[in-house]
Amino acid sequence: xxxxxxxxxxxxxxxxxxxxxxxxxxxxxxxxxxxxxxxxxxxxxxxxxxxxxxxxxxxxxxxxxxxxxxxxxxxxxxxxxxxxxxxxxxxxxxxxxxxxxxxxxxxxxxxxxxxxxxxxxxxxxxxxxxxxxxxxxxxxxxxxxxxxxxxx
Amino acid sequence: xxxxxxxxxxxxxxxxxxxxxxxxxxxxxxxxxxxxxxxxxxxxxxxxxxxxxxxxxxxxxxxxxxxxxxxxxxxxxxxxxxxxxxxxxxxxxxxxxxxxxxxxxxxxxxxxxxxxxxxxxxxxxxxxxxxxxxxxxxxxxxxxxxxxxxxxxxxxxxxxxxxxxxxxxxxxxxxxxxxxxxxxxxxxxxxxxxxxxxxxxxxxxxxxxxxxxxxxxxxxxxxxxxxxxxxxxxxxxxxxxxxxxxxxxxxxxxxxxxxx
Numbered sequence: 001x002x003x004x005x006x007x008x009x010x011x012x013x014x015x016x017x018x019x020x021x022x023x024x025x026x027x028x029x030x031x032x033x034x035x036x037x038x039x040x041x042x043x044x045x046x047x048x049x050x051x052x053x054x055x056x057x058x059x060x061x062x063x064x065x066x067x068x069x070x071x072x073x074x075x076x077x078x079x080x081x082x083x084x085x086x087x088x089x090x091x092x093x094x095x096x097x098x099x100x101x102x103x104x105x106x107x108x109x110x111x112x113x114x115x116x117x118x119x120x121x122x123x124x125x126x127x128x129x130x131x132x133x134x135x136x137x138x139x140x141x142x143x144x145x146x147x148x149x150x151x152x
Numbered sequence: 153x154x155x156x157x158x159x160x161x162x163x164x165x166x167x168x169x170x171x172x173x174x175x176x177x178x179x180x181x182x183x184x185x186x187x188x189x190x191x192x193x194x195x196x197x198x199x200x201x202x203x204x205x206x207x208x209x210x211x212x213x214x215x216x217x218x219x220x221x222x223x224x225x226x227x228x229x230x231x232x233x234x235x236x237x238x239x240x241x242x243x244x245x246x247x248x249x250x251x252x253x254x255x256x257x258x259x260x261x262x263x264x265x266x267x268x269x270x271x272x273x274x275x276x277x278x279x280x281x282x283x284x285x286x287x288x289x290x291x292x293x294x295x296x297x298x299x300x301x302x303x304x305x306x307x308x309x310x311x312x313x314x315x316x317x318x319x320x321x322x323x324x325x326x327x328x329x330x331x332x333x334x335x336x337x338x339x340x341x342x343x344x345x346x347x348x349x350x351x352x353x354x355x356x357x358x359x360x361x362x363x364x365x366x367x368x369x370x371x372x373x374x375x376x377x378x379x380x381x382x383x384x385x386x387x388x389x390x391x392x393x394x395x396x397x398x399x400x401x402x403x404x405x406x407x408x409x410x411x412x
Contacts, residue, residue: 002401033212033213033216036216036219051220055211056212061195061213065220085213086194086213088191088192089191093175113190115191
């Protein structure tokens with residue numbers, strides 16, 4: 001795979017590769033204003049990192065994302081599942097999923113600039129459950145989808 | 153064209169990009185056009201101060217956003233820390249180390265100026281990522297060796313190889329000599345910068361002058377960073393080129409063609 005010229009098919013291949021968390025017992029760390037957890041993930045001969053972030057200031061401000069570590073050691077975010085703590089273009093304070101695209105890379109933008117609104121999760125745990133499923137990541141226990149919102 | 157511009161129209165354009173959001177959780181946020189490189193807009197939180205003013209803050213989101221791809225502790229060490237403090241002073245904002253928030257306080261009449269100052273400050277803080285060490289060549293040779301090892305068995309690779317039978321061979325070390333097909337040796341050089349490009353040109357010219365039998369391969373950290381005249385001289389004496397370690401498939405294909 002040529003990581004300098006990733007196509008949408010390459011990106012989808014990386015996302016869909018079966019993967020496994022290799023350090024599932026890693027603990028949360030407190031940082032100024034948020035807590036974070038970084039997990040190492042292997043799959044298909046590639047190294048990935050799964051990262052979780054939760055703001056202390058605003059419960060709606062959370063993120064979990066999957067980065068692939070390129071051969072030159074640099075990370076590239078493939079997907080990131082955000083909470084509704086901020087605006088993204090036309091998406092106004094709603095949960096949204098970022099995804100790397102060939103178009104963004106070719107245009108010299110951040111690869112994961114593209115984002116789409118979603119209502120499949122409302123919390124960080126729910127977002128993580130969706131990400132684990134969508135990116136075929138195993139090895140993390142006790143992760144559950146958000147219960148359906150009765151008011152939706 | 154310039155005569156047709158008027159301030160009312162300009163103000164309306166600016167205002168259209170500014171919105172006040174009162175959230176269900178009681179928080180009040182200001183929407184502005186300021187955004188991170190991935191398109192996420194800066195959340196700008198507004199709260200009342202005890203003295204009847206407003207506190208304008210990023211809610212700690214800037215550091216959290218930076219943490220996606222950076223170790224945020226590094227922003228409080230060494231030269232980054234100096235630059236961070238300089239930004240804070242120049243923009244007239246404050247940083248609360250407990251909550252991780254960049255903020256400033258103002259009278260309601262000065263809210264727009266405060267929001268712009270905070271927005272500019274966050275932009276400058278985010279741009280500190282340009283100082284990342286990982287963009288420097290220090291790990292390049294380690295990464296190169298690791299990638300060679302992934303394709304070629306260890307016993308075929310000779311690091312810092314001195315070519316036997318030529319004068320001053322120790323002065324012309326080959327980064328990696330790889331045993332190739334039909335007893336043909338492949339001299340592989342890593343090229344992280346212009347100086348190494350020039351040095352490798354001299355080495356290759358010397359080997360040719362000494363009638364050494366070899367093939368060569370040049371792997372750049374980033375070929376686009378090498379000035380054109382240096383690249384042209386190197387191209388004249390060198391063999392296959394790999395533009396960066398990210399061209400993994402091309403590197404493997406060219407390497408295995410000569411080695412496997």
